[in-house]
Every structure is written in C-alpha cells, then in structure tokens.
Amino acid sequence: xxxxxxxxxxxxxxxxxxxxxxxxxxxxxxxxxxxxxxxxxxxxxxxxxxxxxxxxxxxxxxxxxxxxxxxxxxxxxxxxxxxxxxxxxxxxxxxxxxxxxxxxxxxxxxxxxxxxxxxxxxxxxxxxxxxxxxxxxxxxxxxxxxxxxxxxxxxxxxxxxxxxxxxxxxxxxxxxxxxxxxxxxxxxxxxxxxxxxxxxxxxxxxxxxxxxxxxxxxxxxxxxxxxxxxxxxxxxxxxxxxxxxxxxxxxxxxxxxxxxxxxxxxxxxxxxxxxxxxxxxxxxxxxxxxxxxxxxxxxxxxxxxxxxxxxxxxxxxxxxxxxxxxxxxxxxxxxxxxxxxxxxxxxxxxxxxxxxxxxxxxxxxxxxxxxxxxxxxxxxxxxxxxxxxxx
Amino acid sequence: xxxxxxxxxxxxxxxxxxxxxxxxxxxxxxxxxxxxxxxxxxxxxxxxxxxxxxxxxxxxxxxxxxxxxxxxxxxxxxxxxxxxxxxxxxxxxxxxxxxxxxxxxxxxxxxxxxxxxxxxxxxxxxxxxxxxxxxxxxxxxxxxxxxxxxxxxxxxxxxxxxxxxxxxxxxxxxxxxxxxxxxxxxxxxxxxxxxxxxxxxxxxxxxxxxxxxxxxxxxxxxxxxxxxxxxxxxxxxxxxxxxxxxxxxxxxxxxxxxxxxxxxxxxxxxxxxxxxxxxxxxxxxxxxxxxxxxxxxxxxxxxxxxxxxxxxxxxxxxxxxxxxxxxxxxxxxxxxxxxxxxxxxxxxxxxxxxxxxxxxxxxxxxxxxxxxxxxxxxxxxxxxxxxxxxxxxxxxxxxxxxxxxxxxxxxxxxxxx
Numbered sequence: 001x002x003x004x005x006x007x008x009x010x011x012x013x014x015x016x017x018x019x020x021x022x023x024x025x026x027x028x029x030x031x032x033x034x035x036x037x038x039x040x041x042x043x044x045x046x047x048x049x050x051x052x053x054x055x056x057x058x059x060x061x062x063x064x065x066x067x068x069x070x071x072x073x074x075x076x077x078x079x080x081x082x083x084x085x086x087x088x089x090x091x092x093x094x095x096x097x098x099x100x101x102x103x104x105x106x107x108x109x110x111x112x113x114x115x116x117x118x119x120x121x122x123x124x125x126x127x128x129x130x131x132x133x134x135x136x137x138x139x140x141x142x143x144x145x146x147x148x149x150x151x152x153x154x155x156x157x158x159x160x161x162x163x164x165x166x167x168x169x170x171x172x173x174x175x176x177x178x179x180x181x182x183x184x185x186x187x188x189x190x191x192x193x194x195x196x197x198x199x200x201x202x203x204x205x206x207x208x209x210x211x212x213x214x215x216x217x218x219x220x221x222x223x224x225x226x227x228x229x230x231x232x233x234x235x236x237x238x239x240x241x242x243x244x245x246x247x248x249x250x251x252x253x254x255x256x257x258x259x260x261x262x263x264x265x266x267x268x269x270x271x272x273x274x275x276x277x278x279x280x281x282x283x284x285x286x287x288x289x290x291x292x293x294x295x296x297x298x299x300x301x302x303x304x305x306x307x308x309x310x311x312x313x314x315x316x317x318x319x320x321x322x323x324x325x326x327x328x329x330x331x332x333x334x335x336x337x338x339x340x341x342x343x344x345x346x347x348x349x350x351x352x353x354x355x356x357x358x359x360x361x362x363x364x365x366x367x368x369x370x371x372x373x374x375x376x377x378x379x380x381x382x383x384x385x386x387x388x389x390x391x
Numbered sequence: 392x393x394x395x396x397x398x399x400x401x402x403x404x405x406x407x408x409x410x411x412x413x414x415x416x417x418x419x420x421x422x423x424x425x426x427x428x429x430x431x432x433x434x435x436x437x438x439x440x441x442x443x444x445x446x447x448x449x450x451x452x453x454x455x456x457x458x459x460x461x462x463x464x465x466x467x468x469x470x471x472x473x474x475x476x477x478x479x480x481x482x483x484x485x486x487x488x489x490x491x492x493x494x495x496x497x498x499x500x501x502x503x504x505x506x507x508x509x510x511x512x513x514x515x516x517x518x519x520x521x522x523x524x525x526x527x528x529x530x531x532x533x534x535x536x537x538x539x540x541x542x543x544x545x546x547x548x549x550x551x552x553x554x555x556x557x558x559x560x561x562x563x564x565x566x567x568x569x570x571x572x573x574x575x576x577x578x579x580x581x582x583x584x585x586x587x588x589x590x591x592x593x594x595x596x597x598x599x600x601x602x603x604x605x606x607x608x609x610x611x612x613x614x615x616x617x618x619x620x621x622x623x624x625x626x627x628x629x630x631x632x633x634x635x636x637x638x639x640x641x642x643x644x645x646x647x648x649x650x651x652x653x654x655x656x657x658x659x660x661x662x663x664x665x666x667x668x669x670x671x672x673x674x675x676x677x678x679x680x681x682x683x684x685x686x687x688x689x690x691x692x693x694x695x696x697x698x699x700x701x702x703x704x705x706x707x708x709x710x711x712x713x714x715x716x717x718x719x720x721x722x723x724x725x726x727x728x729x730x731x732x733x734x735x736x737x738x739x740x741x742x743x744x745x746x747x748x749x750x751x752x753x754x755x756x757x758x759x760x761x762x763x764x765x766x767x768x769x770x771x772x773x774x775x776x777x778x779x780x781x782x783x784x785x786x787x788x789x790x791x792x793x794x795x796x797x798x799x800x801x802x803x804x805x806x807x808x
Binding site: 015017019022023026033036037039040041043045051110111112113114117123127128130131132133135136137140141143144164185228284329330331332333335336343347351358361363364368369372373 | 432470471472474478481482485486557582631632633634635638639645647648649651652653656657660661665666667668688692741744745746747748749751752759761763775776779780782783787794
C-alpha cells in the first residue's frame with residue numbers, strides 16, 4: 001500500500017517539478033526583461049503606450065492605395081503599409097498559383113523536353129535565395145528598361161519604363177451598383193449550383209452549370225451598364241515633358257518597379273514549391289482510380305474533373321497553404337528594395353522617427369501573426385470542405 | 392502513291408525522310424537566324440518567313456509520327472517528344488526558345504564579356520564585366536576582414552575541410568571522435584581563430600566580417616544550435632505535461648507566424664531595450680540567436696512530423712524494456728524519427744542558408760550585402776547584373792549540392808520495411 005501511494009506521489013511530483021521549473025524560468029525571464037525595459041524607457045524619457053498612433057506621421061510614402069500624405073497619423077501610415085503588404089501578397093499568390101500549377105503539371109508531361117525544362121525551372125529558382133532574386137529583378141533586370149520617353153508601349157494604352165509600368169486608370173460612375181450586381185451574380189450562381197446538384201442527385205439530370213454560371217456572371221453586371229447608369233471610362237497615361245530631358249507620364253496608374261520586382265520574385269520563387277506540391281498531389285492519386293474511372297465510361301475530361309482533381313486537391317491544399325503563408329511572410333523582404341510595405345513603413349520609418357521599438361515591433365509581429373492565422377484558418381475551412389465525407 | 396495518306400508503316404520510306412528533312416530545316420532556319428543573324432527564308436513575305444519554321448517543323452513532326460514503326464529510335468523519339476500534335480508544338484516552341492536564347496546568353500557571359508583589367512574602363516564589350524567580380528573577389532569572400540589576417544579564415548575552413556575529408560576514410564570508432572571534435576570543439580576553436588584577441592592574434596571585430604565566409608559561419612552555427620533546440624521543442628510539444636506542451640506550442644507558433652526580417656529587426660532594435668542599461672551583446676551574436684530560434688521552430692515541426700509517423704509500438708517496446716523517457720527518445724525514437732524526416736531537415740537547413748542574406752537588416756554584410764556595397768561604389772556603378780548573377784550562381788551551387796547530398800543520404804539510410 002505504502003509503496004503504491006509513494007509511487008503515485010512520486011509520479012505526480014515527477015510531473016509537477018519540471019513544469020514548475022519551466023514556468024518559473026519563463027516568468028523570471030519575462031520579469032527580468034520587463035523591468036529592464038521599464039528602466040531603459042524611463043532613462044530615455046519615453047513611456048509605454050500606443051498614443052503615438054494618433055500623432056502626425058510627417059513622412060511621405062511613395063505608393064499608397066488609400067489617400068495618404070505627411071499630415072496623416074502613424075495609424076494611417078500603418079494601414080497604408082498593411083494594404084501594400086496585402087496587395088503584393090495577393091498578386092504574388094495569384095501568379096505563384098498559376099505558374100506553380102503549370103510547372104507542376106509540366107513536370108509530369110509525357111513530353112520529355114517540357115518535363116526537363118519544368119524540372120530545371122524548379123531546380124534553379126528554388127535554390128537561389130529569394131532576396132537575391134528580388135535584387136536581381138529590381139537592380140539588374142528592371143533597370144535595363146528604357147526611360148519614359150522611349151517606354152515600351154502596348155498599343156499606346158500602357159507603357160513599361162524604368163520608372164514603372166503605367167496602365168490605364170478605371171474611372172467608374174455608380175461603382176456601388178456594379179459591385180452589388182457582381183455580388184448578386186455570385187449569390188445567383190450559388191443557388192444555380194445547389195439547384196443543379198439537387199437535379200443531378202434526384203433525377204440524374206446534368207445541367208450545363210459552368211456555362212449558365214458564366215452567363216449569369218456576365219449578364220447581371222451588363223444589365224447595370226445598360227440600364228442602371230453604371231459606366232466605365234479609362235484614363236490613359238500620356239507622355240509629358242517636364243523639362244528639356246525629363247519626361248514622365250500623366251494620368252493612369254503607375255505600378256512602381258518595386259512592386260513589379262517583388263511580385264515577380266515572390267511568385268516565381270514560391271511557384272517552385274507549389275509546383276512540387278502539385279506534382280506530388282497528382283502522383284498521389286492511384287493509377288487504379290484513373291483506370292476505374294475510365295472503365296465506367298467517363299471521358300478524359302470527366303476523369304480529370306470528377307476523379308483525379310478532387311483527390312489530388314486534398315493532397316495539394318495543405319502544403320500549398322503553407323506556401324501562401326510563406327509568400328505573405330516573405331513579402332516583408334520588400335524592405336530591402338524600399339517597397340513601402342508594413343515592415344519598411346512602420347518597423348522602419350515610423351520606428352526611426354518615434355523610437356518606440358517595443359510597441360512598433362510588437363504591432364508588426366502581431367499583424368503578421370494575425371495574417372498568418374487568418375490565412376491558415378481560411379485554408380483549414382476549405383480543406384475541411386474538400387476532405388473525404390464519410391457516410 | 393497517295394501523298395495525303397495518314398503516316399503509317401506502309402509509307403515510312405517516303406514520309407520519314409521528308410519529315411526529318413522538314414524538321415531539320417526548321418531548326419536550321421532558327422539556328423542560323425539566331426547565331427548568324429541571317430534569315431534563310433528572307434525571300435518570302437515577312438509574316439510567312441516568321442512562322443515558317445513553326446509550320447515546317449509541325450508538318451515534319453506530323454509526317455514522322457508513325458506508330459509501331461519498327462524503327463526503335465523513331466519510336467523512342469515519337470513517344471518522348473512527339474506523341475500528338477499538341478506535344479509536337481510544345482517541343483518545337485521549347486527547342487526554338489532554347490536555340491534563340493543561347494546566342495545572347497553566350498555573348499553576355501563569354502563572347503562579349505571582359506575578363507582582363509582592373510577597372511571599369513577595361514570593360515569595353517557589350518557583355519558582362521567579370522573584371523568587377525575579379526577585382527572585388529577578395530571582398531566578396533572575406534568582407535572587410537583585414538587582408539593580412541585572411542589566412543586565419545582560410546586556416547579555419549581548411550581545418551574544417553581536412554577533418555571532414557579525413558573522417559570519411561577512418562574507421563567507425565575513430566569517426567565518432569571526429570564528429571565530437573567537429574561539433575563540440577571546432578566551432579569555438581574556429582571562432583577564436585577568426586575573431587582573435589588572444590594567442591598573439593590581432594582582434595578583428597565582427598562588424599568587419601563579411602562576404603561568403605560570413606554566410607558559412609552564420610549557417611554553420613545556426614545549424615549547430617537550431618538542431619538540438621528544435622528536437623527539444625518537438626519533444627516538448629508532444630510532452631504529456633501541459634505546461635511544457637503549451638509553452639512549446641506557443642513558442643513554435645510565435646516564430647513560425649512572423650517573418651524572419653521582423654525577428655531580425657527585433658534583435659536589432661527591441662532586444663537591447665530588454666537588457667540592463669550598458670550591456671552590449673555583439674551584433675553577430677544577436678543575429679545568430681535570432682536566426683537559431685527562428686529556424687529551431689521550423690525544425691521542431693519537421694521533427695514532430697517524424698515523431699508522429701513512428702508507430703506506437705516503438706514507444707511501447709522501448710518502455711517495456713524498462714527505458715526511461717530520455718533513454719527511450721535518445722536510443723529508440725529519435726534515430727528512427729530523424730531518419731524519416733531527412734528531406735524535411737534538409738529543406739529547413741536549405742531555408743536557413745538561403746535566409747542568411749537577410750542579415751543586411753542589422754548592417755552585417757555577407758555575399759549579397761557585399762555585392763550591394765560594391766555596386767554602389769562610384770567607380771563601379773552599373774554592375775548589379777554581374778554581381779547578382781555571380782551571387783546567384785554561388786548560392787545555387789551551395790544549395791543544389793546540399794539538396795543532392797540530402798537525397799543521397801536519404802537513399803543510403805533508408806531501411807526497407
């Protein structure tokens with residue numbers, strides 16, 4: 001009896017002691033850091049707090065999606081940086097997915113040359129540090145573009161120059177109505193889809209869902225153009241002479257070279273990892289599945305759409321989510337080429353001006369944590385939707 | 392003879408020669424056009440001569456696409472690059488692009504490039520100015536490390552390579568001591584040799600270190616430290632003790648959720664605030680701590696994957712032999728788990744090496760940073776392309792070699808189950 005009791009207590013003690021030591025150690029480190037921070041901040045005459053976010057920032061940002069100038073607050077500057085980070089991440093994710101899928105499928109091509117080219121694409125771009133690729137595009141490749149006066153013109157609508165890519169600007173009237181109509185179209189498509197699924201499951205009828213959805217997506221917004229007073233005009237960039245040798249473009253939207261270089265490098269680098277995921281996913285679908293599908297009389301497209309892709313996607317999505325997360329985090333390398341993302345604007349300029357290291361670094365890190373967690377939550381939801389539903 | 396008949400074994404004698412002729416003609420046209428800037432088909436209208444190689448090649452490929460021709464090389468060719476019209480087009484495009492891109496590349500890299508000289512003025516050709524790399528090579532390798540002391544870095548790396556080289560040829564028993572020396576003695580010996588300050592060696596502050604050697608030093612130390620920390624974190628995350636488990640989870644997820652660059656920012660500007668006033672920790676050490684902790688979190692997740700993949704029976708078997716927690720993990724679980732995740736470990740280490748250029752954030756300059764410095768030198772403006780191509784090549788060779796080595800290791804250690 002006594003032995004047994006002792007044993008239990010021993011086990012409990014054995015469990016308790018390391019935990020207690022860990023927590024104590026962690027706490028003492030935190031307390032040590034906190035006291036030091038307090039003393040240091042006291043010495044420098046600054047107090048912890050987030051009030052500085054409302055102060056006037058008084059620095060300019062080269063590229064902003066919302067209205068911003070030096071008279072706006074640090075909070076606004078943070079928002080500008082955050083939006084720029086999101087912008088480059090979304091662009092990067094979009095192109096990385098396209099390139100990644102194309103390269104991944106090409107690696108499995110029965111065409112030897114295509115497969116080899118895709119393989120070497122992956123081997124080359126995966127094994128060069130991303131930051132070097134960004135530097136290469138920004139300092140070497142894009143600097144070789146012509147000056148504004150001899151910009152590469154695409155039908156005189158948009159111009160590619162060393163100072164960036166000038167594209168037409170969309171000028172909307174009644175944009176809200178258009179936006180609502182697009183949302184309405186998506187809702188309609190959702191109902192059409194569920195109706196089609198019902199029809200298929202109950203009566204075995206196949207409806208041309210894709211073409212109906214496409215038609216809805218085009219027709220409903222089109223109606224707003226015709227009857228509800230929505231209109232869209234373009235403002236084209238026009239070359240303008242500033243002085244005898246300096247030219248620039250007026251009007252339109254300028255996509256700055258920093259953004260182009262960053263988006264290029266991010267998407268080409270991340271695409272190599274996505275390509276590997278896609279390849280693994282397609283290889284992961286057993287040959288028997290394809291043969292079984294063929295033997296029940298599905299044609300090639302149906303096999304791909306109904307049998308291979310749903311199973312492959314299940315393998316592809318989780319690691320690809322990770323790559324999307326990596327791309328978002330890697331977009332912070334923007335600071336190296338002065339693309340005004342959250343790190344450069346906030347953890348760089350704003351920190352330099354205010355000297356509030358602890359607050360600013362914490363906000364920046366928390367922002368990235370939130371971004372990471374929200375992307376991974378969205379992907380978990382999608383993943384669950386795609387997972388095998390066992391009856 | 393019916394000329395429009397489908398290519399088959401019957402008309403192989405006429406179709407294959409014609410087809411091969413057309414295909415070679417199309418390649419020849421592109422080749423001559425690319426290399427000698429002469430348009431063979433120039434006598435034709437411009438649009439037609441532009442597309443002619445494609446049309447010729449396409450028709451040629453169609454003609455030689457004969458199933459079960461009985462000629463082995465033809466069958467292999469058809470199967471690999473010419474299985475249908477779409478594949479034939481892809482093949483043509485790929486080959487055209489390769490042929491077209493060879494001359495400009497060749498010109499830039501070698502033919503028009505400059506190799507001799509010691510200043511920018513010696514670069515007269517249109518191609519690359521490799522003089523830039525030659526002149527700055529020393530800086531790219533050693534950073535701002537004093538010229539007279541560079542033998543110390545060389546010696547350190549020579550010892551490293553010699554020990555690693557010799558360890559391949561000695562018996563298993565001696566090998567153990569070699570590895571122990573490499574892991575526990577050499578890093579500190581090497582760092583002492585490079586930083587100096589005692590044994591009559593002149594002290595070289597870490598701000599002067601740089602170039603490729605700094606890349607190696609940081610990678611080596613980060614790998615050395617992040618591996619054990621990662622393993623401990625992975626074990627902690629799978630621990631049955633809640634406090635340890637959740638602290639490990641929090642630690643891992645915190646590092647994995649933020650970009651390395653913010654961690655480096657933190658080590659540069661925020662970390663000093665947490666230390667008592669007047670304490671100064673060397674920049675390099677702060678950076679090393681940041682990179683190590685950051686990569687350790689990733690390493691932990693990789694190792695955890697291996698731990699989870701092991702069948703439960705392994706744990707039970709170890710326990711039934713009376714092994715304690717540490718002995719079980721050290722002797723039974725980890726050796727198997729780590730072997731399972733060699734590709735993951737290799738990827739993490741590769742990511743670590745590829746992340747080293749980020750130390751520019753705190754003002755340390757390894758290879759990429761030194762190139763940034765060199766290309767802004769007023770005497771060497773406009774050399775970005777050469778510099779980054781060179782750095783890209785160096786990093787590519789390192790990373791490619793690492794990934795190849797890990798693949799070999801995986802094969803060598805794989806045990807059939």
